[in-house]
Amino acid sequence: xxxxxxxxxxxxxxxxxxxxxxxxxxxxxxxxxxxxxxxxxxxxxxxxxxxxxxxxxxxxxxxxxxxxxxxxxxxxxxxxxxxx
Numbered sequence: 914x915x916x917x918x919x920x921x922x923x924x925x926x927x928x929x930x931x932x933x934x935x936x937x938x939x940x941x942x943x944x945x946x947x948x949x950x951x952x953x954x955x956x957x958x959x960x961x962x963x964x965x966x967x968x969x970x971x972x973x974x975x976x977x978x979x980x981x982x983x984x985x986x987x988x989x990x991x992x993x994x995x996x997x
Contacts, residue, residue, distance in 0.1 A: 924962055928986045928993035935991055945969065 928937040936948040939960060947956040958971040967986070969977040979988030986993040 922962070924967070924981060924986075927996040929996050930991055930993055935993065936996075937986070937988070937993060939967075 922941070925939050925941050928939065929935065934950055938946045938948075940946070943959050943961060945956075945958055945960045946954055949955040956971050956973075956975075958969055958973075958975075960967055960969050962981075965981040967979045967981065967988070969975075969979075969988075971977075977989050979986055981987075984995060986995075
């Protein structure tokens with residue numbers, strides 16, 4: 914994927930739980946930052962999207978995944994909506 918395609922990819926951006934406690938920022942360079950409550954950089958790592966599936970690799974070695982369905986990110990039992 915080119916840099917331009919990454920920057921305009923429909924999943925790049927901020928995804929939040931309804932209460933905004935969990936916030937995933939998917940960056941255009943295939944990195945992510947996850948905030949939890951007052952911890953703005955609780956988790957950092959890389960991600961890869963294939964179709965509507967996302968795989969996460971935290972910098973500490975933790976892995977996770979999720980799926981985008983109908984404009985919603987379902988990840989590890991959480992429901993995140995795109996913040997625009």
